[in-house]
Amino acid sequence: MADDRHVVVATRLDDVTADLVIAELNERGVPVVRLDPGDFPSSVTLDVLLDEGGPCGRIRTATRSIDVSAVRSVYWRRPSPYSAPAGIRGDEAQWCTDQARYGLGGVLGALPGAHYVNHPWRNRDAEYKPAQLSTAARCGLQIPPTLITSDQARAREFAADYGPVVYKPLWNTDYTAPDGRHLNIWAAEVTPDSITAQVSMAPHLFQQRVDKICDIRLTAVGENLFGVRIDGAPGLDWRLHYDKLAYSPIPVPSDVAKAVHAYLDAFSLVFGAFDFGLDRDGHWWLYECNPNGQWAWFPDHITGRITRALADRLQHPGVRR
Structure with missing residues (x-):
């Protein structure tokens, strides 16, 4: 029997990586709904009943409707941040944003029987670099000696003992300069003398190169x-x-x-x-x-294989291949 349950792709409009997977699923005739939770409430609405029978109801976008009890799988990519309705400011805006995150986000994270790639809460858990490195070492992967510190003297000592050493941000925070330029902090080699007292302002990650x-x-x-x-x-x-x-x-x-x-x-x-x-x-x-x-910047012969593997997983969530 044909499986007419939807695959939900949670992402923003400009996501080339998701576009490849959606195109592959469309070519296979798999029902797909692209949903950006950040579009709530401007063009996304929510109506879900929770009782002893489990969640039932619908999430609607500007063009599609999702039966929350009949979702096959979810590809959680790069959705926009949850937000408040236009014109709402201050504490009211924060309240609306939080309700969207824990309401709509809570429903999207609890779709009965859906297979997640990945579940958004598992993504969140796995984003912390200290947890990544300690888990990797425990699982048998080799990691370079790494120090996370806000102490200048300790950072300089580490750089002297393990040099050459690189600095990496613990999280890539969006940062816009006063002139409007979007800035990033990249991995860079540091010496003991280049490590200043400003280290005390935040945790810093130093790693043997x-x-x-x-x-x-x-x-x-x-x-x-x-x-x-x-x-x-x-x-x-x-x-x-x-x-x-x-x-x-x-x-x-x-x-x-x-x-x-x-x-x-x-x-x-x-x-x-x-x-x-x-x-x-x-x-x-x-x-x-x-x-x-x-992964979508790789040459076609590489991206094609990854695209097909993801489409397989979303189309056939019960099959391991």
Whole structure:
């Protein structure tokens, strides 16, 4: 029998990664609803009854209607932030935003029988770098020595003992300069002398620099692991040099694969984007895992395989492949 239950893709309008998966599902004839929770209440409405029979009712977008009791799977990508109705300000706006998050967000996180890639609450749990690194080490992945501190003297001591050392932000906060430019803080090498007393203003992450020969992005979709070698970056952070990069598939060693699956299980994740550095001895050093990372910038022969794996998972949530 045909399965006419919907796949819900929770994301904003400008999401090329989600576009690829939606196109693949459409080509297969799978019913898909694109929903941005951030559009509530301007163009999204909610009407759900909760009783002993479980949730029933509908979430409606400007063009589609979702039966919350008949959702096959959810691809939780990059939805816009929850917000208040236009014209509402201050505490009232915060109140409306919180009600949207815990009301609509609560319903979307409790769809009966739906398979999540990933569940939004599991994404949240897996976004903390201290938890990522400690879990990775426990699961058997190699991690560089890492210090999280707000103490200048301790940071300088670590940089002297483990140098060369890099600094990385613990979270990529959106930041706009007074002139309107969007700014990012990238990974950068630091010396003991460059670490100032401003470290005391927030926790900072310092990590021993891996003597790498290349970078690796490993994209995990359930049991499927897609390792991609990234060559050509002239600097420390390859994300600054997309125009100079070359990509090639790379086999995933069995011990790394086993540890990656253990990591996903520890956080109850289906999807993960793992960043590694490969050293001259062939060791894979984990930097971090983004539970909702990007992959659509890869060449077509790589993105196509990841797209199909995600579509398989969403179309056939009960089948493990």
